[in-house]
Amino acid sequence: MKPIPILLTLTTALVGGPAWAADAAHGKQLHEKTCVGCHRNMTGGDGSVLYTRSQRRVHNLAQLESQVRRCETNLNLKWFDDDILDVVEYLNQQYYKFPKKK
Ligand code: HEC
Numbered sequence: 001m002k003p004i005p006i007l008l009t010l011t012t013a014l015v016g017g018p019a020w021a022a023d024a025a026h027g028k029q030l031h032e033k034t035c036v037g038c039h040r041n042m043t044g045g046d047g048s049v050l051y052t053r054s055q056r057r058v059h060n061l062a063q064l065e066s067q068v069r070r071c072e073t074n075l076n077l078k079w080f081d082d083d084i085l086d087v088v089e090y091l092n093q094q095y096y097k098f099p100k101k102k
Contacts, residue, residue: 022082027090030083035071051095061098064088 039047050056058064065088072079092098 022085022089024086024090024093026083027086027088028094030079031087031090034075034077035087048095051091058096061088061092061096061100064092064096064098 036047039050043049051058058067065084068084068088068091072084
């Protein structure tokens with residue numbers, strides 16, 4: 001785990017204006033194909049309680065990105081950064097709703 005580069009990536013993405021082109025629709029597809037199944041098995045239902053439970057792990061955008069990376073790395077998916085950021089964008093829009101720095 002290398003927190004500093006991850007934070008830099010996220011900051012660049014958030015502050016970089018036009019460079020932030022995360023595609024939540026693509027993120028949703030990736031998430032449904034790859035991520036939901038295991039979370040569903042863990043929690044029952046559609047798995048989304050993992051993101052909305054009161055004792056959830058993730059409390060800000062940087063943590064959301066690191067958690068997405070952590071699950072992605074565990075699965076050895078070798079996603080591109082764009083894929084990660086698309087999923088982060090989708091999860092944030094849909095569930096976490098952390099404010100983005102403008
Ligand atoms: C093989 C099972 C598995 C798969 C597949 C999986 N995860 Fe997870 N995920 C977990 C587990 C286990 C946790 C809970 C970790 C904990 O609570 O300590 C978790 C937690 C999370 C959380 C944090 C939820 C919170 O508490 O706020 C996020 C975000 C997340 N996963 C994203 C993803 C994404 C994105 C993918 C697809 C790339 C994915 N996961 C695929 C097992 C999985």
